Amino acid sequence: MSRMPLEHIRIIDLTQAWAGSYALQLLADFGAEVIKVESRSRPDPWRGGFEASRGLPCYPVDGPGERPYNRSYLANSVNRNKFGITLDLATAEGKSMFLELVKSADAVTENFTPRVLHNLGIDYDALRKMQPSIILLSMPAFGLSGPYREYPGIGGTIEPMSGNAWLLGEHGGEPQVSGVMYPDAVAGLNGASALLAALVARDATGSGCHVEVSQHEAMIAMLGEFFTHGGLEALGPRGNRDLELVPNGVFRALGEDEWVAITVRHTIDWERLVECIGDPLLRAPALRSRDERRRREDEIEAAITAWTSARPASEMEQELVRAGLPAARVRNFSDVLACRQLAASGYLAMTAQPEGIAPAPTPGIIANLKRTPGRIRLPAAGHGEHSSSVLGRLLGLDTETLSDLEARGVIGAGPPPG
Amino acid sequence: MSITLLNSLKAVQIGTGIKAGFCGKLLVDAGAEVIKLDLPDAAPADHFSPWLDRGKASVVLDWRISEGYELLRRLLDTVDLVISDLDNPQDAATVERLAAEQPRVVYTALSDLGRQGPFADRPSSDLIVSALSGMCYINGEAGRPPLREPGNQTAIVAALAGFMGALAALVDRSQSGLGQAVEVSALEAMVNVLSPSVLQCSYQNGAPFRRQTADGFLFDCADGKVSVIISSQSSWDTILEIWGIVPDPNEADRFTEKARRANMESIRRLFAPVLLSKTRREVFEELCLVRVPCGMLLNPGELPSDKHLIARGSFDAVPWSSTAAAAGPFPGPGFRIAGEIPTTERCLPRPGEDTARLLAPLLAGTGSPAQ
Numbered sequence: 001m002s003r004m005p006l007e008h009i010r011i012i013d014l015t016q017a018w019a020g021s022y023a024l025q026l027l028a029d030f031g032a033e034v035i036k037v038e039s040r041s042r043p044d045p046w047r048g049g050f051e052a053s054r055g056l057p058c059y060p061v062d063g064p065g066e067r068p069y070n071r072s073y074l075a076n077s078v079n080r081n082k083f084g085i086t087l088d089l090a091t092a093e094g095k096s097m098f099l100e101l102v103k104s105a106d107a108v109t110e111n112f113t114p115r116v117l118h119n120l121g122i123d124y125d126a127l128r129k130m131q132p133s134i135i136l137l138s139m140p141a142f143g144l145s146g147p148y149r150e151y152p153g154i155g156g157t158i159e160p161m162s163g164n165a166w167l168l169g170e171h172g173g174e175p176q177v178s179g180v181m182y183p184d185a186v187a188g189l190n191g192a193s194a195l196l197a198a199l200v201a202r203d204a205t206g207s208g209c210h211v212e213v214s215q216h217e218a219m220i221a222m223l224g225e226f227f228t229h230g231g232l233e234a235l236g237p238r239g240n241r242d243l244e245l246v247p248n249g250v251f252r253a254l255g256e257d258e259w260v261a262i263t264v265r266h267t268i269d270w271e272r273l274v275e276c277i278g279d280p281l282l283r284a285p286a287l288r289s290r291d292e293r294r295r296r297e298d299e300i301e302a303a304i305t306a307w308t309s310a311r312p313a314s315e316m317e318q319e320l321v322r323a324g325l326p327a328a329r330v331r332n333f334s335d336v337l338a339c340r341q342l343a344a345s346g347y348l349a350m351t352a353q354p355e356g357i358a359p360a361p362t363p364g365i366i367a368n369l370k371r372t373p374g375r376i377r378l379p380a381a382g383h384g385e386h387s388s389s390v391l392g393r394l395l396g397l398d399t400e401t402l403s404d405l406e407a408r409g410v411i412g413a414g415p416p417p418g
Numbered sequence: 419m420s421i422t423l424l425n426s427l428k429a430v431q432i433g434t435g436i437k438a439g440f441c442g443k444l445l446v447d448a449g450a451e452v453i454k455l456d457l458p459d460a461a462p463a464d465h466f467s468p469w470l471d472r473g474k475a476s477v478v479l480d481w482r483i484s485e486g487y488e489l490l491r492r493l494l495d496t497v498d499l500v501i502s503d504l505d506n507p508q509d510a511a512t513v514e515r516l517a518a519e520q521p522r523v524v525y526t527a528l529s530d531l532g533r534q535g536p537f538a539d540r541p542s543s544d545l546i547v548s549a550l551s552g553m554c555y556i557n558g559e560a561g562r563p564p565l566r567e568p569g570n571q572t573a574i575v576a577a578l579a580g581f582m583g584a585l586a587a588l589v590d591r592s593q594s595g596l597g598q599a600v601e602v603s604a605l606e607a608m609v610n611v612l613s614p615s616v617l618q619c620s621y622q623n624g625a626p627f628r629r630q631t632a633d634g635f636l637f638d639c640a641d642g643k644v645s646v647i648i649s650s651q652s653s654w655d656t657i658l659e660i661w662g663i664v665p666d667p668n669e670a671d672r673f674t675e676k677a678r679r680a681n682m683e684s685i686r687r688l689f690a691p692v693l694l695s696k697t698r699r700e701v702f703e704e705l706c707l708v709r710v711p712c713g714m715l716l717n718p719g720e721l722p723s724d725k726h727l728i729a730r731g732s733f734d735a736v737p738w739s740s741t742a743a744a745a746g747p748f749p750g751p752g753f754r755i756a757g758e759i760p761t762t763e764r765c766l767p768r769p770g771e772d773t774a775r776l777l778a779p780l781l782a783g784t785g786s787p788a789q
Contacts, residue, residue: 003590003594005586005587005589005590006586006589006590008593009589018614022613025613026582030582030586045649058618059621060621060622061621061622061623073614073617073618073620073621073622074614076617077613077614077616077617077618078613078614124756136756138756142726143730144756144757145729145730145757146726146727146729146730147725147726147729148706148726151706151707152706152709152710152711153711153713154647154649154711156635156645156647156711156713157645157646157647157711157712157713158713159645159713160636160643160644160645160713160714160715160716161713161714161716162716162721163716163717163718163720163721164567164568165636165645165715166715166716166717166718167568167569167718168557168565168567168568169565170558170562170563170565175636175643175715176557176558176559176565176636177635177636177645178556178557178567179556179557179558179626179628179629180556180612180614180615180626182567182611185611185612186575186611186752187752189575189578189579189582189611189752190578190752190753191753192582193444193578193581193582193585193752193753194752194753196581196582196585196586196589197423197424197448197585197753198423199585199589200423200424200427200585200588200589200592201423201424201426203588203589203592204426205426209423209755209756210755210756210757211423211753211754211755211756212753212754212755212756213752213753214730214732214752216726217727217730217732217749217750217751217752218752218753219752220718220721220727220732220749221749221750221751221752222567222569222571222574223568223569223718223749224469224470224748224749225436225466225469225569225570226568226569226718227469227718227746227747227748227749228465228466228468228469228746229465232717232718232719233717233719233720235717235718235719238568239563239565240545240554240563240565240566242544242545242569242570243465243569244464244465245543248543248545249545249563250545250549250554250563250564250565250566251563252563257560257561259549259554259563259564261545261546261548261549261554262545263543263544263545263546265541265543269541321540321541324541325541326540326541326542326543326545326546327541327546328546328549328550329549330549330554330555330564331549331550331551331552331555332552332555332624332627333552333555333556333612333615333616333618333619333624333625333626334619334624335552336550336551336552336609336612336616336619337616337619337620339550340535340536340537341531341532341535341536341537341538341550341605342605342606342609344534344535344536345532345534345535345603345606347606347609348609348616357621360617360620360621361616361620362613362616362617363606363609363610363612363613363616364606364610366579366582366583366602366606366607366610367526367579367580367582367583367584367586367600367601367602367607368583368600368601368602369583369586369587369590369598369599369600370598370599370600370601371590371596371598371599372587372590372594372598374586
């Protein structure tokens, strides 16, 4: 089996929830040894809490089980390929073990507000004293500086603050937020990117650095194209309309919750669409002009809907694609799991799940390195699952010491004793 | 805006799509030298160019003819990275072949739906990737049209995936001395982003579905809307305390920790008298100071004048061009070196303006001047 590109990299990970955990999963997928550190008493909130009754509705249909905190699809979707340990960083003993771990690490990652690491006594300066070329990745909601730096933030508040929610919504309708906490994922992509860039820089210079991702700025960066547009303030929710392509929309098809997406990239696409639909209104020569189509976009969308709403989405997809048009039936997640393209590429592989949950198809590695590909090696780490094995291996602690630490609730898995 | 992490790297970006354009922009943002390479008949710079191309060098070269082919070979011998989203299979194959001749080069190919497989030859767009990946399906209201994220975000996600793949290959190169090819499809990258929903579908028999009301946790206030996330009992108790709200005992069962999610309309009515008397900023500052996550609903046009983003230097302070005052300022990168404000002054190249400067040193023996 080929080596993986980050196989020689060890990361001590303090991040939680989606954004940070996803960033670290992306790096673990490339082979990094990621050691996820959680508090013994306060698990990662994406686990849904120690008790199912207080948690998010995030469990498999057969229930939360004895250890619900290891059965959340939220946590299990972003913590594969990692080792899970617990340490109480607020105690001298926990902090000391953490700093010992840092000595052999390449990077430390966290997504607290800026004051937290400082208050714990493990800020960048403290980490550098333990390991001079350490890289620290910080992913606070609003960055490490500026007036909002200590404000809390999660995807649902970052999205309105970034302008994304302002633009997301039906054309002419009210702003909306995404159906998932999408800015978390965007921050995760940027977090993994930042750490990789810091690793490349360290290979070139020998020096580590402190890199930061403002989740707020990461989301704003996704909207750069709108800043090319004069009259930004006049923009509102756009539906599926595009700054360049007309029409570009999702149209109702025959059947409940059935929809077809259609894009017209250029005049040739427009002629293909007109030929498929056959509506005399759309045959007007003036509509070969994109500017004219923009002016009459409402009218065009109504004509397309009149055609699509009487036809099955799958049939339209086939007909339009055969005609050379970008078109697709809108897939729900059951459809995504059955996608022919993803099956052919092997991207959705059945992977082991923790806690007796049946194996499930999960997305593969985000980028395919042909010579040294990443791999899925471990199911999602349970809360503190690897505490003894990791601390024994890396810190040389013997069984007796580990048992004592566990009995006192300093390390271990699941709720603390008592 | 750029930082200095990758200033030892040199890259060539080939292709006119947003996928390669944004991946090249990420490299520029991180300090790399990026040469945007176009064929003479490539589409002219569009209105996205000021967003994507500032700070890049621009070279125009016809590698379909023998002299150009040889020049491209020599150019690729001088770089670390090649980023491509060429959709012409012959052009893509040529570039890939030449990149593969250079053992240290990392060649990253970006596509919408994959370069092999049943969808490889399908026409595509950001909307189609969004529709196929589940992203569209999950946005919007139940029974109403599914919605993509605004703009071309599947292309940007693919660009970020390509950036990560290329850098992971460089980390490997530092150990092995060898480059390699990297492939990214926007469809696969978006499905990866949606990993929680993909797993939820398996765990919960087909979920998730679009919400009944898509405004979710947005609340009206005096001058717009705010989002308020009540993720814990302590957040709920804090809000009631600071706003002096006492729920009607007859409605108490709607406001328990388990019931609140299903009773957002009751919560709206409960909060309305307070929220409608306060501005977005008043609510945002008040709640964040007591650690309750809150966000102001902002028009993107409001962002460059936001006090926090000004303090952080998050937008270009310098106009990108004296001839196009309507565009920009543009948002900076999603990551930076802590404590640094990214530099802002960099130019938008004219198409081909760096051709002679960058190709002249490579000309000896090709028998032809650069275009």
